[in-house]
Amino acid sequence: MNDRDTNVERAFTELFQRMPTEHAPLGFRDTVMARIAAESARRWRWEWLAAFAVAIPSLIFLMSTLIEHGDELSDGLGSIANALLGLEAWDASTSVYVDGIVLLAVALVGIAGLLVTHALLAEEQTRSRVHVA
Amino acid sequence: MTQRDFLLVLGGGAATVAVSVVLFLAIVASQQPAGASTVVVGRRAVPTAVPVAQIERRLPAELRFLAPIVALQRGVAQASREAAGVFLVVLLTGATLVFGRDQVLRIQARTAGDAAEQARVFGIGVGALVALASGVILGFFVVLRSLVQSAPAGNLAFGLQTIVALLALVLLVVGVAALLGFTAASWRLGVWVLRRQPSPVLRERVPATLAALFVAAMLYLMAQLPYVGPAVAAVLLAYSLGAFVQARLVRTEARPA
Numbered sequence: 001m002n003d004r005d006t007n008v009e010r011a012f013t014e015l016f017q018r019m020p021t022e023h024a025p026l027g028f029r030d031t032v033m034a035r036i037a038a039e040s041a042r043r044w045r046w047e048w049l050a051a052f053a054v055a056i057p058s059l060i061f062l063m064s065t066l067i068e069h070g071d072e073l074s075d076g077l078g079s080i081a082n083a084l085l086g087l088e089a090w091d092a093s094t095s096v097y098v099d100g101i102v103l104l105a106v107a108l109v110g111i112a113g114l115l116v117t118h119a120l121l122a123e124e125q126t127r128s129r130v131h132v133a
Numbered sequence: 134m135t136q137r138d139f140l141l142v143l144g145g146g147a148a149t150v151a152v153s154v155v156l157f158l159a160i161v162a163s164q165q166p167a168g169a170s171t172v173v174v175g176r177r178a179v180p181t182a183v184p185v186a187q188i189e190r191r192l193p194a195e196l197r198f199l200a201p202i203v204a205l206q207r208g209v210a211q212a213s214r215e216a217a218g219v220f221l222v223v224l225l226t227g228a229t230l231v232f233g234r235d236q237v238l239r240i241q242a243r244t245a246g247d248a249a250e251q252a253r254v255f256g257i258g259v260g261a262l263v264a265l266a267s268g269v270i271l272g273f274f275v276v277l278r279s280l281v282q283s284a285p286a287g288n289l290a291f292g293l294q295t296i297v298a299l300l301a302l303v304l305l306v307v308g309v310a311a312l313l314g315f316t317a318a319s320w321r322l323g324v325w326v327l328r329r330q331p332s333p334v335l336r337e338r339v340p341a342t343l344a345a346l347f348v349a350a351m352l353y354l355m356a357q358l359p360y361v362g363p364a365v366a367a368v369l370l371a372y373s374l375g376a377f378v379q380a381r382l383v384r385t386e387a388r389p390a
Contacts, residue, residue: 046141049141049142049144049145050145050148052145052149053145053146053148053149053152054148054149054152056149057149057152057153057156058152058156060156061156061157061159061160064160065160065163065171068160068163068164068171069163069170069171069172072170072171072172072173073171073172075172075174075175076172076173076174076175077174079174079175079176080174080175082175083175088175088176090175090176093176094175094176095173095174095175095176095177095178095179096173096174097170097172097173097174097179097180098171098172098173098214099159099163099169099171099172099210099214100209100210100211100212100213100214100215101155101156101159101206101209101210101213102171102172103213103214103217103220104209104210104213104220105156107213107217107220107221107223107224108152110220110224111223111224111227114224114227114228114231117231117232118231121231
């Protein structure tokens with residue numbers, strides 16, 4: 001900040017100090033804060049959109065896979081239970097294979113869940129900040 | 134609707150269509166009776182992939198225009214199977230950023246400093262890791278010896294299972310601490326990388342959390358490299374634990390600026 005800025009600031013300060021103080025109308029603050037809260041609530045949060053964009057197709061896919069290949073999943077879980085109980089011997093030749101697209105869909109659903117949680121937490125923080133102010 | 138909202142909706146719609154097409158082709162590829170298995174666990178052979186041409190033939194006539202994407206879907210499936218670990222790391226780091234944001238920020242703030250400070254944090258981590266490993270080994274030996282000497286023969290298996298469960302508990306606690314430290318380290322590294330971007334658009338528009346997730350994925354991939362991977366993983370574990378210990382367990386007075 002140079003000297004000229006300081007002088008201008010000082011002039012403004014003096015000018016404002018000469019003005020008579022005037023209270024804001026009753027309810028003015030509450031009206032402004034309510035408007036800010038309404039605008040914050042209306043504002044789009046990108047997390048919701050991104051979450052729905054990836055979660056809904058993934059959930060439909062996972063449900064379809066469960067219907068079509070549910071027996072394979074139950075066979076796999078049964079095999080794990082048998083290995084735990086010692087009924088089935090596992091060695092290096094044992095297969096553990098899950099289709100990559102299923103893994104991708106599960107990961108997308110998880111990321112969507114995190115995005116929604118983040119959006120809800122952020123909305124709550126914004127609301128409480130507005131209420132505190 | 135502002136221009137930003139319009140672009141968001143457009144991007145969301147495009148993402149939905151892209152994801153839906155890939156997933157639809159995966160459903161077509163795995164359709165019974167000739168489709169490949171989706172889940173195989175146990176003493177069964179891993180299914181061979183259905184040829185791309187066969188999947189293309191299964192498409193309804195109205196959807197034949199999707200045929201060129203079948204090869205892409207196959208590539209995505211193979212890459213996703215290889216990248217399951219990266220998904221897990223991104224999910225865990227993201228969950229830590231969402232649920233433990235305050236803790237991560239506190240760790241990041243308390244471990245800020247120059248290279249000497251970072252080396253000190255790393256040293257704390259190495260010390261903590263060595264002490265922890267020694268304690269676990271000694272504790273295992275002492276408990277095991279007392280168990281063998283005192284327990285009736287029938288209860289030995291139960292005692293061993295209890296020791297394994299206790300070890301798992303210790304690993305869980307250490308894992309949570311390391312995850313918090315790792316997320317804070319990824320955040321710091323992400324911000325550092327962003328600041329060195331030549332493009333001002335990237336510097337200003339990319340959120341620090343996204344950069345942290347990217348760095349976390351990169352660190353995981355580095356830990357998978359042959360020969361140097363284990364060393365990278367050990368350094369990461371030590372630094373992460375050191376950052377947690379420095380921030381959460383060590384009480385220090387505020388340093389003069």
